Amino acid sequence: DVKVTQSSRYLVKRTGEKVFLECVQDMDHENMFWYRQDPGLGLRLIYFSYDVKMKEKGDIPEGYSVSREKKERFSLILESASTNQTSMYLCAIQTGWGNQPQHFGDGTRLSIL
Amino acid sequence: ELKVEQNPLFLSMQEGKNYTIYCNYSTTSDRLYWYRQDPGKSLESLFVLLSNGAVKQEGRLMASLDTKARLSTLHITAAVHDLSATYFCATRGDDMRFGAGTRLTVKP
Numbered sequence: 180d181v182k183v184t185q186s187s188r189y190l191v192k193r194t195g196e197k198v199f200l201e202c203v204q205d206m207d208h209e210n211m212f213w214y215r216q217d218p219g220l221g222l223r224l225i226y227f228s229y230d231v232k233m234k235e236k237g238d239i240p241e242g243y244s245v246s247r248e249k250k251e252r253f254s255l256i257l258e259s260a261s262t263n264q265t266s267m268y269l270c271a272i273q274t275g276w277g278n279q280p281q282h283f284g285d286g287t288r289l290s291i292l
Numbered sequence: 293e294l295k296v297e298q299n300p301l302f303l304s305m306q307e308g309k310n311y312t313i314y315c316n317y318s319t320t321s322d323r324l325y326w327y328r329q330d331p332g333k334s335l336e337s338l339f340v341l342l343s344n345g346a347v348k349q350e351g352r353l354m355a356s357l358d359t360k361a362r363l364s365t366l367h368i369t370a371a372v373h374d375l376s377a378t379y380f381c382a383t384r385g386d387d388m389r390f391g392a393g394t395r396l397t398v399k400p
Contacts, residue, residue: 212388219301221380222335222390237387269334277323277384280337 181206185270185284193292198257200287202270210273211253212237212281213245215266222269228253260291294319298381298391305371306399313366313394315381324357324364325382329393335380338366371398 186201202211209229214222214237224237226245234245242264246254257264267288271281295318305311315324323342327335339348341357341364348355352375354367364381376398382390 214390219392221296221298221392222382224387224389227387235387238389271335278340278342280325280327280340281335281382281388282337283334285334 181208181272181282183270183272183282183284185268185287187287188285189288189290191290191292192257192260194260194262196257196260198260198289198291200255200257200268200270200289202253202255202284204251204272206272207250208272208274209250210275211247212271212273213243213253213255214269214271215239215264216269216286217266225255262291265289265291294321294383294385294387294389296381296383296389296391298394300394301392302395302397304397304399305368307372308370310370311368313368313379313381313396315364315366315391317362317364317383317389319362319385320359321362321383321385322359323384324355325384326355326364326366327380327382329378329380331377338379368396371396373398373400 182205184203212227213225228247244256270284273281297316326338339355344359346357352369357364378393378395380393
């Protein structure tokens with residue numbers, strides 16, 4: 180079974196802080212994704228990566244950056260957290276070019292005060 | 293820009309009834325995914341549809357894909373309470389796009 184581990188289930192931070200959300204996979208999957216989920220908006224793609232040191236902007240990259248120094252780890256960074264970044268963040272992995280579904284982590288519920 | 297629209301967004305149905313959730317997308321794509329999310333949980337894959345006319349069934353759920361109409365459907369047969377969840381469709385263009393989700397509640 181594919182395992183996608185997000186470092187925290189719940190996180191509370193303050194406005195202006197730099198926030199790191201970590202995602203680790205236990206297989207050799209190339210493709211990793213970060214989404215945020217808000218009620219009524221579904222999942223919106225923030226960034227994704229097809230390989231080490233490679234990143235692509237998704238639908239809503241503003242205010243975020245990512246890092247992928249090792250294949251198994253994909254980090255989402257909030258450079259200066261703001262209250263409108265309070266959300267559920269989901270990491271996902273996908274094998275190949277889309278013939279398989281994405282596998283999701285349990286999510287991190289982030290509150291910015 | 294790829295857009296994915298689901299309807300209805302909310303669905304309340306009685307046990308034993310049938311219903312269909314619709315997923316429309318705006319640009320050419322031959323990959324359509326359906327996921328289920330239970331409250332407080334993450335997303336779980338239900339179906340992957342990879343070609344025009346594809347149909348997949350698991351239990352009381354059946355998904356189909358019409359790439360020419362840019363439409364996928366998720367049909368629920370004889371609903372039971374355990375099917376209560378939020379269902380998402382998604383498709384892949386240059387990136388992944390999800391619908392807003394359909395919150396299904398099945399009442400006895």
